[in-house]
Amino acid sequence: MVKIIVKNINFGEKQVEIKTGKVEELIKKLRTTDDAVLIVDENGDIYTKDKKLKDGSTINMIEVFSGG
């Protein structure tokens, strides 16, 4: 299992375990969709859904929303 720390403005921070480490799997596990979020690591690198995350990585899940 791959453990990922996910930070998000709504739920704060939580650890999520996924099998493959793929962003796509993480998004599904968090019950959201690729079109609704941006996945960004602590260096500001942006991840597409096919990318693999390393065990122990920390990422920010930024929700896409309308307006401002």
Next chain:
Amino acid sequence: MKCEACRQNAIISSSNGTFCVDHFKSNFEKITLSTIKKYKLINDGETIAVANSGGKDSLSLLYIIAKYFKKKNSIISITIDEGIKGYRDKTIETMKTYCDAWGVTYKIYSYGDFAGATMDAITKLKPGIPCGTCGVLRRHMLNFSAAENRADKMATAHNMDDEAENVMMNLFQNDFEKLIRLGPISGISQYKGFVPRIKPFMFISEKETMLFSMVNGINALHTPCPYAGLGFRGVISRKIKELESEMPGSKRYMLDLMMELKREYSDSYVENPRSQLVNCAACGAPASEEICEACNVKMQIKRLKPN
């Protein structure tokens, strides 16, 4: 995923393509400029008011309009201050910073001045979902402010998601006339005092707009309005994002269908509109009834307010 232009690592894959940072930025601007050109949204010499909340979408729009149209057009930034504490006050500060940096004049209009109450106060006076009331006031004030500043067009940062939501909402409400009034330039009627609204981001997704602001270092607040997501639109918005993830391109197909219907039927609605515009008896703004919706809201608030 690799960028389709240079094979570097991609940061986005959407119905507009799969791109690295640099090619995403250039493609984003290219789509915006081609929408403006194709639909003649901005013509040389026109005064363009940009609806600017100080959020990621409108700042991205102002960035592009200032970058490409400042030489041949007069640009003014218009902000509507709904009076949402801890939210709008922050984005207004951001708006001022970027307008100053990009050399754009800004003006702020508030619900407090127009309706006699802030949005925070209105939510206390009128229980229920506030988005409808807020939308009525905002649309009215945007048009009023654009007209007051003699703008030829009012540019808004409505994107592909917003427009797909509008298509779905009008379908579910069986409102064909409103459906075909959508599109990159709003309205099917010319009327004195009504400033046409233009949507240069109509063929760009919400995710792309957010990403564009991030990769350009536009340091906007990445949090939604605290009242957002409560209404019908919130439900539709979530469903559309699910649909797009399951069937990539579905938002774009919805827009293409709407544009096709618009081409086919808008002429007959121009000749025979369901309702004729008149001038509001209270404020003089274009309205479909004797008293416009915004003045009705204003009167309702006045009645509800404690003496």
